[in-house]
Amino acid sequence: MPRDTRTLFSAALLMGAFAQGASAAGAPPGEIVSNSMTLSYETGGDTITQEEAAEASFTVDQRLSFTFASLEDGGTVNVEPGAAAQEIRLILTNTGNAAVPFDIDVAAVADQLGLTLDPGGGGEEGTYSVFLLDEPGGTAVAYDPSGVVSTGPIPADGSRIVVIRATIPRSAGDGALTSFEVSAAPLTPGGGGTQGAVRGQGLGAVDIVYADEGEDGTVLSETSYQVLAPQLTAAKDVVVVSENRSGEFSCSGGAPEPDAEAFIPGACIEYTITLSNAPEAGSPATFLQFNDTLPEGVTFDSVAVNNGFDELDVEGAMISGAVATLAPGSSAFVRIRATVD
Known part of the structure; x- marks a missing residue:
């Protein structure tokens, strides 16, 4: 539960406990409790009274x-x-x-x-x-x-x-x-x-x-x-968008071509980076960041899709992304296009 609610709950119990009156304890041990009875009777026309005729104590x-x-x-x-x-x-x-x-x-x-x-x-x-x-x-x-x-x-x-x-x-x-x-x-x-x-x-x-x-x-x-913590997973995959055999395909905006699968020089490829927080996670992930460097042999072309990242930066071959909060059951992904050298 939220910390402030828990604190109020605890404070109420504390104040109640420390506000108990001293009378709740009762008589202290060792205290002697005693009482006596008075006896009176008549004899010879007189009333005779005996104070403390009998006594009991504990x-x-x-x-x-x-x-x-x-x-x-x-x-x-x-x-x-x-x-x-x-x-x-x-x-x-x-x-x-x-x-x-x-x-x-x-x-x-x-x-x-x-x-x-x-x-x-x-x-x-x-x-x-x-x-x-x-x-x-x-x-x-x-x-x-x-x-x-x-x-x-x-x-x-x-x-x-x-x-x-x-x-x-x-x-x-x-x-x-x-x-x-x-x-x-x-x-x-x-x-x-x-x-x-x-x-x-x-x-x-x-x-x-x-x-x-x-x-x-x-x-x-x-x-x-x-x-309570996030349960994070990261995934990265790469597919061929176009083999670009003619050299005329626009990697930054072209639609994926059916049956493209060869990573040949000049081919347009697409990396997908996905960060996920499991549905059963105990808390959101906050200030989540990733850094990814494209390998040698490919050249960055463009960011094709950004779904959920609050910040994306590209510096040369380095791609960085940040998410302020990723709730349980949520994902963020980005698709990066590049050209095979």
Whole structure:
């Protein structure tokens, strides 16, 4: 989809995610919730009241839950060969009731683009890097998804934006796809290892209960780059227009003669150069150019037909042509007449 529409779509999701109120998280773990009952009764003509006759209390346990979702419409970013700093954005949101650090893993799968991880974010062709943002428009900080690396504590109802940034190989063909599996897992408060569920702590201590979608402490999201590129073919052929045995044939304007086939000296011949973009191509070809030099042994005569070329130049034996845009399913061709020496 067009980049500006995708950006508006992503911005709306971002603002919605970062506008969540703090109340959504609920009571924090460790908070003691207590209440007591009042008892009254009559005896000897008096009413006896006992305040706090009985009490029950419990400690709020930790709800460990989070979501991880692509901010790209349809989960795919369309890219062009050679394009730099192409971004895929995801948002990790802590929907639990306590601050939690996370470990994020990123793996390229179905990698037809051959992208390799560059933890430093150098932006070299054929590489991708991962960055974290605390908020929309914030500073992107390089993140190494290798091993167990903490994001730092994400507060309850807080989020981190995860950015995959890649430079697409110039050699990438139309339709080439690289998908990423991006997963998040909660870490212990110190960030040194995976936080497991904790049960059986009783009313006075804190249990930790997984409440993510799979209730297993791991959330997976998939997102992709897909290359949209032209699928170009070039063809060139040559036929005899006239054998011109009498030497009187007008090569520049004469109609093709039936059964002419001998490339004899003096014959008028015609080259046809055709450039085509396949109907199934993912994008138009733009600023398309060709340069063709007539071989020794023939002399340029004229341009017989120009169908689709915006510019045609002839300098001696050199013929050049240019097309501003060649849409999928479209062709441009030119017919050049020359004389066999």
